[in-house]
Amino acid sequence: MPSTRTPPSESAVIVAVREAEPVVGHLRSRLDPSAAWGVPAHVTVLYPFVPPELIDAAVLARAGEAIRTVASFRATFARVEWFGDQVVWLAPEPARAFAELTAAVCERFPEFPPYGGAFAEVVPHLTVGDGAPAAELRQAAEHVRGHLPISTEVAAAQVICGSPEPGSWQSWRPVAELPLGRP
Numbered sequence: 001m002p003s004t005r006t007p008p009s010e011s012a013v014i015v016a017v018r019e020a021e022p023v024v025g026h027l028r029s030r031l032d033p034s035a036a037w038g039v040p041a042h043v044t045v046l047y048p049f050v051p052p053e054l055i056d057a058a059v060l061a062r063a064g065e066a067i068r069t070v071a072s073f074r075a076t077f078a079r080v081e082w083f084g085d086q087v088v089w090l091a092p093e094p095a096r097a098f099a100e101l102t103a104a105v106c107e108r109f110p111e112f113p114p115y116g117g118a119f120a121e122v123v124p125h126l127t128v129g130d131g132a133p134a135a136e137l138r139q140a141a142e143h144v145r146g147h148l149p150i151s152t153e154v155a156a157a158q159v160i161c162g163s164p165e166p167g168s169w170q171s172w173r174p175v176a177e178l179p180l181g182r183p
Contacts, residue, residue, distance in 0.1 A: 008161040008171065011055060012047035013063060013105055013178075015098070015157050016040045017126055020077065020090070023147040024128050027140045031088075031129030037162055038172040043075075043098050043124050045157050046105045049112055052161040052175075060159065060176045066104040067157050067178040073097045077126060078149035080141045088137045089125035090144065098124035101157060101180075155180055 020041040028035035045067075050059050075097070077090040092098055102114060102122055114122045128144055129137045156179045162172030 007163065008052040008173075009163045009165070010047075011049040011052050011159060011161045011175070012039075013045040013049050013067075013101075013157050013159055014039070014042040014047075015045060015101070015154055016042050017075075017077070017150070017152050019152045020126060020150050023144060023150060024090070024126070027128055027143065031132040031136060031140055032127050033130065033164070034127070034172075037164055039160065039162070041126055043092055043126050044114075045098070045101045046109070046112060046114055048116060049105075049159065050109065055159065055161070055175060060178070062108050063105060063159060063176075064178045066108045067101065068181045069104045070097060070100045070180050071183040072153065072155040072180040073183070074151060075154050076149050076151045080128075080145050080148070081125070082141075083123075083125075085134050085137075087130045088128045088141045088144075090128060090148075090150070092124050092126065095124045097154070 024041050028041060073094065075092045075094065077092055079091040081089055081091045083089065106114065129140050156177045158174045159176045159178065160172050161175050
């Protein structure tokens with residue numbers, strides 16, 4: 001039977017936060033569309049990134065150089081925050097280190113502004129729910145608060161590719177892991 005998987009149409013640079021999955025994974029599967037696409041719990045470094053068909057060794061080398069300018073660090077997620085009443089998220093500390101990753105990658109890829117330039121300020125965050133009914137988001141926020149803090153060692157970023165189209169379930173896949181610099 002031929003595959004019905006949608007070919008990748010987008011890419012991103014993320015920091016996967018595996019330690020958050022036991023707390024937010026079941027919530028994200030219902031409340032965050034990107035979870036159904038196969039995107040793990042994460043903090044976005046840069047989205048959108050280079051179109052998948054243009055990602056080659058040179059692009060990955062340039063991205064890797066940018067990522068290595070930031071030393072690996074320990075991050076803690078201890079607060080639940082909101083963007084309006086539509087997005088519930090976890091705030092990382094130190095947020096500055098994630099912002100430095102974004103700035104470093106953007107400096108090398110200025111043609112790809114974060115979120116397509118849609119926001120004046122880019123706030124590092126781990127999305128728990130986006131666009132779901134407000135009551136469900138509030139319940140999720142309360143659940144997550146009871147399981148904080150979550151800590152992780154940030155030693156690498158990933159380039160991932162996939163498609164956010166209907167029917168693209170589990171299409172997002174890692175293309176490369178890019179280590180951060182040494183502390």
